[in-house]
Amino acid sequence: MKNALLTLFATLILMAGCSDDKRELSREEAMNIIKQETTYPKVIDYDLFCGDPEFAKKVLDAGLETQGLLTVQRTQKLGDVGKPIIQLSGKAQPYLLPTPEKDKSINIQKVKLAEEELKEVTGIKMMEDGKTAVAEYTTTFSNVTPFSELVNTDFKKENTRQATFSLYDDGWRLKKKQDM
Secondary structure, X not given: OHHHHHHHHHHHHHHHHHOOOOOOOOHHHHHHHHHHHXXXXXXXXXXXXXXXXXXXXXXXXXXXXXXXXXXXOOOOOHHHOOOOOXXXXXXXXXXXXXXXXXXXXXXXXXXXXXXXXXXXXXXXXXXXXXXXXXXXXXXXXXXXXXXXXXXXXXXXXOEEEEEEEEEEOOEEXXXXXXXX
């Protein structure tokens, strides 16, 4: 009888160890993993082409000069060729982002348009294998700057995005784009 119980106990342990882990991914767990593995809030940046006359027209049309963020030099002397046409004012300082020296040398300045923030996980679809899940989540924009007028993005709209997860022996992991 004792051997039969030991055999039964050993069999149950083996069966439990070999069974598929069909652990479901919760919205809360997906949200925590997305927060840890991604860079939300993300700064949305944009390049200002300060030496381009056509871009200067775009800046004027967006009303950035009338807001006092910059000035546009409407005429250039021959000696000024290659110098920036667009000069940023002190009022633009809070929106300026670090710009690589290579870009600065060709009169490009990075500016902040807004910040994209993670709002919520709206749904999770478990795949049939039980080891893959797709989470749908929404993001919103905040801290929208006046420079956002330069792009055709609706910063009031929520974005719907997807993230793919894989189940490992230590839990769920976010699949990186290069993993796919």
